[in-house]
Amino acid sequence: xxxxxxxxxxLIKTRGQQVTLRCSPISGHKSxxxxxxxxxxxxxxxxxxxxxxxxxxxxxxxxxSARQFPNYSSELNVNALLLGDSALYLCASTLRTVNTEAFxxxxxxxxxx
Amino acid sequence: QKExxxxxxxxxxxxxxxxxxxxxxxxxxxxxxxWYRQYSRKGPELLMYTYSSGNKEDGRxxxxxxxxxxxxxxxxxxxxxxxxxxxxCAMCLGSSNTxxxxxxxxxxxxxxx
Numbered sequence: 611x612x613x614x615x616x617x618x619x620x621l622i623k624t625r626g627q628q629v630t631l632r633c634s635p636i637s638g639h640k641s642x643x644x645x646x647x648x649x650x651x652x653x654x655x656x657x658x659x660x661x662x663x664x665x666x667x668x669x670x671x672x673x674x675s676a677r678q679f680p681n682y683s684s685e686l687n688v689n690a691l692l693l694g695d696s697a698l699y700l701c702a703s704t705l706r707t708v709n710t711e712a713f714x715x716x717x718x719x720x721x722x723x
Numbered sequence: 724q725k726e727x728x729x730x731x732x733x734x735x736x737x738x739x740x741x742x743x744x745x746x747x748x749x750x751x752x753x754x755x756x757x758w759y760r761q762y763s764r765k766g767p768e769l770l771m772y773t774y775s776s777g778n779k780e781d782g783r784x785x786x787x788x789x790x791x792x793x794x795x796x797x798x799x800x801x802x803x804x805x806x807x808x809x810x811x812c813a814m815c816l817g818s819s820n821t822x823x824x825x826x827x828x829x830x831x832x833x834x835x836x
Contacts, residue, residue, distance in 0.1 A: 614766075641822065650731070652811050652826030653767070666823045700766055704822060710755045710774070710815070712824060714766035 612637070614703045614715035622721045623691050631686045631718045633701030641665070642684040643712065644676055645700040653700055659684055660706070688720075696722045726750055729812055729827030738836050742799040746812035746827045749793065753814040753825075756788050758797045761809045761829065770797070770810075802834045 615634045623629050635642050641660040645653035658666040659678035673689045688695055698719050702712040729746045736742055744758075755774055759767035773779045776790045785798040795814075799806055809829040815822055 616766075643822065643824075645824075650828075652727075652729070652813075652828050653824070655823045655825070658822060668823070702824075706822075710757075710772050710822075711769060712757075712822070713769060714759075716766045719764070 614701055614713055616701050616715035616718050620719045625691055625722055627691050628689045631699050634683045635703030636713055639703040639705050640682055641704045642678055643702040644686045647698040647700055691722045693722050726825050727827040729830055731828050733831040735833045736802055738834055740802050742802050744797040744810050744830050746795050747793055752816055755815050756795050757813040758786055759811040767811055804834050804836050807833045
């Protein structure tokens with residue numbers, strides 16, 4: 611079975627631009643969470659979606675938004691990019707809302723210049 | 724003060740050594756405790772999770788949770804060079820409607836041949 615897949619793997623954007631990151635969860639998993647990992651730090655929670663509904667939001671500005679589709683895949687959008695948004699963006703897939711066994715994708719490395 | 728504290732290391736040990744990795748936390752409501760391994764430029768890989776206090780063993784890995792002290796540990800026996808990675812502890816409430824994971828900063832481990 612395929613694991614969590616994220617696309618793209620790398621991208622470079624300019625300050626002020628907008629970016630969309632994509633995630634496909636493990637087959638049968640209905641919950642997707644997004645995390646931001648800055649170099650040298652642990653991942654920070656951004657959003658969780660379950661059955662297309664937002665179930666949790668971390669301490670991130672409104673420039674960050676997400677959605678989940680009927681097939682449980684998800685997109686993370688970031689508007690008005692800042693240099694500080696440069697990070698590894700991780701998607702985690704779980705069967706249910708409580709993430710006792712969360713499986714992560716390989717991440718999307720975003721560089722803002 | 725961070726909710727989860729983890730010594731970033733780096734920790735360097737010879738091959739075959741027993742490794743002890745630790746995290747402390749402040750929120751006594753955490754119910755689930757996880758350990759992830761993250762290789763450079765990859766997503767975190769779930770090693771083990773434990774519910775509440777106690778020990779759990781899986782091969783060369785043993786996880787311990789002491790809720791009275793708000794302290795968790797991961798022991799690696801007979802460490803191998805392939806164990807060289809960053810180890811992240813993570814926790815979640817479990818009983819709420821969201822599965823937000825709180826991560827430590829990560830400890831970088833190097834096992835020398």
